[in-house]
Structures are given as structure tokens and as C-alpha cells.
């Protein structure tokens with residue numbers, strides 16, 4: 001035997017032995033999770049038990065990233081543990097996650113990034129349908145897009161919070177790469193039209209104006225729908241991401257055509273319960289103030305005085321005459337923190353209405 005073969009044989013034996021140990025350790029961890037489920041059920045007999053614990057998962061993933069010894073990158077190690085925890089949670093309770101569909105959208109990719117692949121992901125046709133599915137209890141949690149770094153806020157999601165009783169339980173960010181896709185069956189045909197979602201067209205506007213100027217752009221309800229049409233229709237191309245390309249067997253004519261290389265979308269996890277503090281949290285509120293001079297100053301001043309960082313503030317038109325302004329505000333910290341409960345108490349005194357949308361761990365992955 002050559003030296004190479006001998007050495008490879010030794011290393012593979014070592015890998016087999018390590019895999020055996022990893023498997024035994026993962027199985028021991030899974031048994032622990034099963035036991036955790038029994039403890040949770042025994043402590044809340046006959047009640048809704050919340051098996052999924054976003055604050056605990058964030059702590060586990062943060063610790064893994066901190067302690068990772070390498071050579072695997074911390075992000076990669078956290079992704080592996082994300083999947084292990086996802087499988088452990090599925091043993092406790094299979095989670096149903098509603099998302100803005102259809103299958104193959106970036107929202108599905110965000111749902112799987114956040115919850116791992118052991119959940120049942122349920123595509124729904126609209127943002128309000130995702131809210132309703134979670135409100136009715138048909139799904140445990142929902143995932144909806146809330147803002148894009150190139151295109152700004154997704155107003156429909158913000159507006160849903162005005163009337164919905166749901167809480168924000170988490171956030172997840174996804175780098176969005178768009179590709180120009182065609183079916184291998186039709187790739188020799190001249191492209192006469194490009195399908196995509198209106199947001200994706202907006203995120204690739206400059207590229208399209210430079211490289212595909214004059215070709216008709218047809219807006220459809222989702223990138224996955226665009227990909228489906230490109231798969232079927234000769235002369236059609238789609239702008240969509242990897243998941244949709246794979247699902248419909250499309251080829252990339254051009255890769256990563258988004259105008260901004262840091263193009264990122266932030267998604268929210270919505271659920272029916274409040275999430276305890278994880279140590280690194282964010283909170284969101286909706287506030288309506290009276291239509292009078294200095295109202296915005298009055299709203300923001302307590303945050304400044306108590307040293308709380310705002311991460312976003314958006315204004316939305318009021319749904320009724322009584323709400324003159326509606327501000328959607330994200331800030332660092334948890335509503336159970338002393339400083340934050342003081343700020344919110346002050347705002348409550350001045351506001352027409354203050355709605356606490358929830359506190360949740362800052363996205364880890």
C-alpha cells in the first residue's frame with residue numbers, strides 16, 4: 001500500500017470513531033430534550049405548553065459561536081447546532097410554521113434558517129393569511145418579511161400589527177441574491193419578457209436597465225411564481241433566488257444581479273406569546289400621538305434621556321381618524337428591563353395609544 005492510502009485509511013478510521021461519538025452525544029442531547037418536554041407538560045397541566053423557547057435557542061447559538069474552537073467558522077458551527085436543536089424540538093413537538101409562500105420564496109428560506117429544517121413549513125398566499133393562521137392556532141408561528149435594505153419597509157406587515165393581537169417573537173436576516181433564470185428547455189430562445197416580484201425588480205433595477213434594457217418586465221405575486229412561469233413558457237426568464245431556481249430546475253444566465261451587494265431582507269417571527277429576555281434583545285412598539293407641535297420630540301425624548309438606542313422609526317398613515325400619526329419603533333433592550341419599562345410608562349401618559357408588539361432576541365444567525 002502507498003503511504004497516501006495508509007494515511008487515508010487511518011484518518012478515515014478516526015473519522016468513523018468520531019462520528020460514532022458525535023452520534024451518541026446527539027442522541028443523549030435528544031433524550032434530554034424529550035425529558036425537558038415532560039417537565040414542561042407536568043408544570044402546565046391542561047394548558048398551552050410553549051415548547052419552542054426563542055430566548056433559550058438564542059442563548060445556545062450565541063454560546064456556540066463564542067466558544068467555537070475552529071477550524072470551522074463560527075457561523076457554520078452555529079448552523080449545525082441550529083439543525084440539531086431543530087431536530088430536538090421536533091421530538092418535543094413538531095412545529096408548524098406558516099410563511100408567505102409559495103414554496104421556494106425567500107420567506108421560506110428565512111423560516112428554515114431561523115427554525116431549522118425539522119419544522120413543517122406551511123406556505124400561505126398573503127401576509128394577512130399568515131397572521132390569521134397563527135392567530136387561529138392552526139400554525140404555531142409565522143414568518144413575514146418586514147424590511148429590505150434596498151427598498152425599505154414592507155408596509156403591509158407593519159399595518160397588520162395595528163389590528164393583530166400577535167407578538168413579535170424573533171427576527172431573522174437573509175442576504176438576498178437574485179439571479180436571471182431560464183429553463184434549460186428554452187435557453188436558446190430569445191428572451192422577450194422577464195417575470196418577477198415587484199420588490200425584486202426594484203432591487204435589480206440598475207442591472208436590468210444596463211443589461212436587459214427594453215425587455216418587458218412583468219410583475220407577478222412572488223419570485224417562485226416567476227420561476228414557475230419561466231420553467232413553462234418559451235421566451236420567458238425570471239428573477240428569483242436559489243431556492244426557486246432549484247425547485248423549478250432553472251439555469252442561471254446571470255448570477256447575483258442585485259444592485260447592492262449587501263442586499264438584505266429582515267423577517268419577523270410572529271407568535272401568540274411574549275418572549276422572556278435572552279440577554280441581547282430588541283423590542284418593537286406602535287404608538288399614536290396627538291397631532292400637535294412637538295409630538296415626535298415628546299415621543300423620542302425619553303429614549304434619549306434613558307440612553308436607549310433606536311434601531312428604526314417609521315411613520316404610517318392612521319387607519320382611522322382618531323390616530324393622527326402612527327409610529328412603528330424598534331429599539332434595543334427588553335420591555336422587562338427597568339429603564340425600558342420607565343420609558344414606556346412615560347410614553348403611555350402622552351400617547352393616544354401605545355401597543356407593545358413584543359421583545360425578542362436580536363437575530364443570531
Ligand SMILES: O=C(O)C(=O)C[C@]1(C(=O)O)C=C[C@@H](O)C=C1
Pocket residue numbers: 033036037051052053054056057060084085086088089092
Ligand atoms: O431548553 C428548552 O426549553 C428545550 O426545549 C431544549 C431546546 C434544545 O434543544 O436546546 C429545544 C427547543 C427549545 O426551543 C429550546 C431549546
